Amino acid sequence: MVVGLPFSMLLMSLSQFFIGGNWILEGNFIEKLKRFKSNKSAIALCCIFIMLLPPLFWSTNTNEALKLIRLNLPFLIFPFVLGSIKPLQFSWYKLLIRLFILSVFLAVIVCSSVGLPRWMNGELTDIRNISLFISHIRFSLLISFALLLILWMTIKKPFKFLPYEKYILPSIGLILLAFLFILQSLNGIIILCIVGGIWLMKEIRSRFNLPSTLVLYSIPALFLGLSIYFAGNAWQNYFTPNEIYSAPLPAKTALGNPYKHAFGMIENGHYVDAFLCEDEVRSTWRQRSSLSIDSADGKGHPVFTTLVRYLNSKGLTKDQAGVMALNEKDIRYIENGTANVNYTGLLGIRMRFYQLLYELDFQKRGGTNASGHSLMMKLEFWKNGISLIRKNPIFGTGTGDVPADFREQYKFTASWLTPQWWMTSHNQFIYFAVGLGIPGLLLFLVLFFFPAIHSRAFNYLPFTLFFSIAFLSMFTEDMLTTQAGVSFVVFFYAFFLFARPRENDSASEKSGSSVSSSSAS
Numbered sequence: 146m147v148v149g150l151p152f153s154m155l156l157m158s159l160s161q162f163f164i165g166g167n168w169i170l171e172g173n174f175i176e177k178l179k180r181f182k183s184n185k186s187a188i189a190l191c192c193i194f195i196m197l198l199p200p201l202f203w204s205t206n207t208n209e210a211l212k213l214i215r216l217n218l219p220f221l222i223f224p225f226v227l228g229s230i231k232p233l234q235f236s237w238y239k240l241l242i243r244l245f246i247l248s249v250f251l252a253v254i255v256c257s258s259v260g261l262p263r264w265m266n267g268e269l270t271d272i273r274n275i276s277l278f279i280s281h282i283r284f285s286l287l288i289s290f291a292l293l294l295i296l297w298m299t300i301k302k303p304f305k306f307l308p309y310e311k312y313i314l315p316s317i318g319l320i321l322l323a324f325l326f327i328l329q330s331l332n333g334i335i336i337l338c339i340v341g342g343i344w345l346m347k348e349i350r351s352r353f354n355l356p357s358t359l360v361l362y363s364i365p366a367l368f369l370g371l372s373i374y375f376a377g378n379a380w381q382n383y384f385t386p387n388e389i390y391s392a393p394l395p396a397k398t399a400l401g402n403p404y405k406h407a408f409g410m411i412e413n414g415h416y417v418d419a420f421l422c423e424d425e426v427r428s429t430w431r432q433r434s435s436l437s438i439d440s441a442d443g444k445g446h447p448v449f450t451t452l453v454r455y456l457n458s459k460g461l462t463k464d465q466a467g468v469m470a471l472n473e474k475d476i477r478y479i480e481n482g483t484a485n486v487n488y489t490g491l492l493g494i495r496m497r498f499y500q501l502l503y504e505l506d507f508q509k510r511g512g513t514n515a516s517g518h519s520l521m522m523k524l525e526f527w528k529n530g531i532s533l534i535r536k537n538p539i540f541g542t543g544t545g546d547v548p549a550d551f552r553e554q555y556k557f558t559a560s561w562l563t564p565q566w567w568m569t570s571h572n573q574f575i576y577f578a579v580g581l582g583i584p585g586l587l588l589f590l591v592l593f594f595f596p597a598i599h600s601r602a603f604n605y606l607p608f609t610l611f612f613s614i615a616f617l618s619m620f621t622e623d624m625l626t627t628q629a630g631v632s633f634v635v636f637f638y639a640f641f642l643f644a645r646p647r648e649n650d651s652a653s654e655k656s657g658s659s660v661s662s663s664s665a666s
Contacts (some may be wrong), residue, residue, distance in 0.1 A: 146636050147245040150629070151252035151287050152278050157632045161222045168226045183345060186596035187228025190635070193592050194220035200544040200580060210545030219631050223639035237644045239304045242294060242607075249291040254319040254322045261327075267477030267489075271444075272496070273329055282631040285333025288325050288620055290637075292318055293341055293610045300348065300517050301606065329497050332621050340613045344606070348511075376498065383502050387414040387460075396607055397462040398422050412485060412503065413458050421463040426452065429468040436480050444482030445565065454484040523571050523621065525562055529554045530570035533579045541582035550579065569626070573619035576626065600642050608641040 146164075149156025168177070169570055181187055197214050204210040206279055260275025273281040295318040298304060299311070325333055342365065349361045355624075386408075392460075395405050402425055430438045430452060438449045450639035453463050453474065461467035471479075488498040518634050533542065542550045552567045554560075560567075570576045578586040602608045615624070615634045624630035 146632065147241055148248045150245070150633060150636070151249045151284060154279070154628055156629055161219060164226050168230065171230070181225060181229035184228045184643070186600045187639075188223040189592050189595045189599075190224035190228075190638065191221055193589060194218065196581070197544060198590055200541070200585075201387050203540065204543030204545030205576070206543075206545040206549055208545070209548060209654065210543065213544050213626065216628055216631055217635075219635035223635050224643070227261075227639045227643035228559055230643075232646045233644045238644065238646050241640075242298075242304075246291045246314075246317065247292055249287050250321065252284070253288065253575065254323060256284075257324060267474045267481060267483075268440040269575060272327070276328065279629040280617075280627065281330050282568055282622055282628065283376065283633065285328055285330035286336070286614055286633065288321050288328075289340075290611060290614055292321050292325070292337060293320075293344075294607060294615075296341065296345075297610070325610060331497055332618065336614055336617045339617065340610055344610065346419055380497065380502065382414055383499070384411055385414055386411065386416065390416065394419065398425060399463070399466055400425065400464075402464070412454065413459055413460070413487065413499075415457045417457045419456055420467075421453065423463075424464075425465040426456075426463050426468060429465045432482060433468060433471065435572070442480060442482040445563075446482055446484070451482060451484045452479050455479050455486065458485040458487060490636070507562055522566055522568075522592055524563065525560060526551075526568060526571045527575060529558065529560065529573040530572065533557070534575070534583065537579075537583045538581060539584065541580045541585055544580035547576060547580045569623055571622055573622065573624050573626075576623050596638070596642060602642055605641065605645070607615055611637045611641065 146157065146161035149160055153553075171177075194217055195208075197217055201207060201214075206531075256275050256277050260269070260277055263269050263274050264275055269275065275281075276284045278284070282537050285386070290296075295314050300313055309407065324339070336560075346362065350358050353361065390408075395404060396405055402422050405421045405423070406416075407421075409418050410417040414500065426449070427438050430448075436442075436448060440447050440448055441452045443512055444451075452468070455478065456463050456467045459470075459475075461470050474627045475486075477570050478486075481490060485499060485503070501520060529551060533550055536542075551569050555562055555567045570579065574586060574590075581589070597603055597612060603612070615638070618624050618630075622630065624634055
């Protein structure tokens with residue numbers, strides 16, 4: 146499982162059969178069942194799976210309901226199996242922690258080696274597609290958790306370091322951090338900053354006196370201030386017209402054809418519809434690309450619109466000279482749907498920031514179709530999800546009908562989303578409230594929090610870090626409707642609660658370990 150999480154859906158599935166098969170081969174069923182019956186935390190987690198069964202009776206789409214039940218089978222397998230057997234030996238526990246970090250690191254290396262060259266050559270439509278094995282969102286959460294585990298091992302020293310490990314771990318951490326920013330996953334970056342920031346602030350406060358604490362706190366405050374300053378400058382430069390517009394603009398191109406100058410939409414300080422000669426753009430594009438300018442690009446948007454925006458972002462005129470000034474890589478970017486030169490390269494945060502500026506400007510100008518723009522789409526998902534909750538607040542629509550009900554809701558409200566973006570809520574709590582009703586959502590929250598509180602698992606730092614990542618991710622993603630999301634959430638929940646050893650099995654490592662004896666009840 147720890148190898149499969151970043152690498153393979155197949156391994157995630159097979160691991161459940163391996164663990165279940167091992168449980169059967171071990172025997173001692175009476176002892177195991179007694180241990181499980183006395184384990185209230187394991188029973189509560191299994192009940193999350195059980196609560197998905199009744200909606201089968203009022204779901205018209207039985208296949209979809211069964212699919213959700215199948216995806217959430219880990220809620221039955223991992224708590225039942227790990228909650229009924231003895232905890233791992235400490236040597237196995239620390240090996241699996243290290244193996245998870247190594248697996249995430251190797252996945253990052255493979256994705257960097259294979260995906261990044263394709264992105265730099267303009268072959269991919271979205272840099273987030275360099276996540277080759279699982280969704281970039283789920284992958285970013287694994288990277289964030291691996292980073293926090295590395296920090297925990299470095300700061301707390303719960304395990305005795307292997308040879309050179311104290312030098313290797315920070316190096317791995319820096320590579321993971323760099324890749325996370327390249328991946329452009331704002332979810333992963335924001336969650337890492339929130340969870341890691343709060344923990345490190347508490348750690349600093351516990352280790353240093355007040356003056357030293359204030360000095361150390363000033364470092365992230367200074368970083369935040371500089372980030373806001375540079376973001377403000379970028380905002381101003383983005384929306385402030387270039388000085389060329391203060392002088393009379395040429396009426397004709399170098400070929401003598403008339404320019405069109407319109408001063409509406411602005412990007413990177415240049416008006417998109419200024420210096421535009423459509424006839425020259427169309428005729429010259431035919432010389433540069435076999436893709437029709439009237440067709441759709443790699444992201445489903447009109448090639449002409451993407452081409453004009455890309456020329457504009459480079460400060461080029463939208464005429465023959467501007468199109469001929471593009472290099473072959475630029476042409477591939479345009480064909481793949483990249484509409485701004487600032488969306489290329491490896492500075493992921495800069496790319497996402499410029500995309501956010503475009504979305505905000507699009508809304509400000511009264512845009513009615515922001516399909517493909519994540520922020521605006523998520524707001525539309527949530528708005529329609531809340532409307533569905535109001536229609537069926539008690540029993541919900543049934544888990545099998547959630548996707549179909551969202552599609553019907555988009556039709557009913559005449560949503561500006563194009564049909565290809567008619568998705569569900571991208572919020573696990575809204576999703577459960579739609580499918581199970583508000584009482585079902587409340588039951589889920591009780592069952593999700595009870596094991597951690599009952600087992601006092603929040604006293605153990607790695608569990609707290611994991612739980613915070615998992616819980617926060619549910620605000621922006623349907624974590625429990627994908628195999629990678631469910632596997633991450635359930636496996637580590639059960640792993641830290643039930644598989645974590647009660648005490649070190651190595652006397653030489655007891656002094657350096659922070660493993661608590663209250664790990665599994």
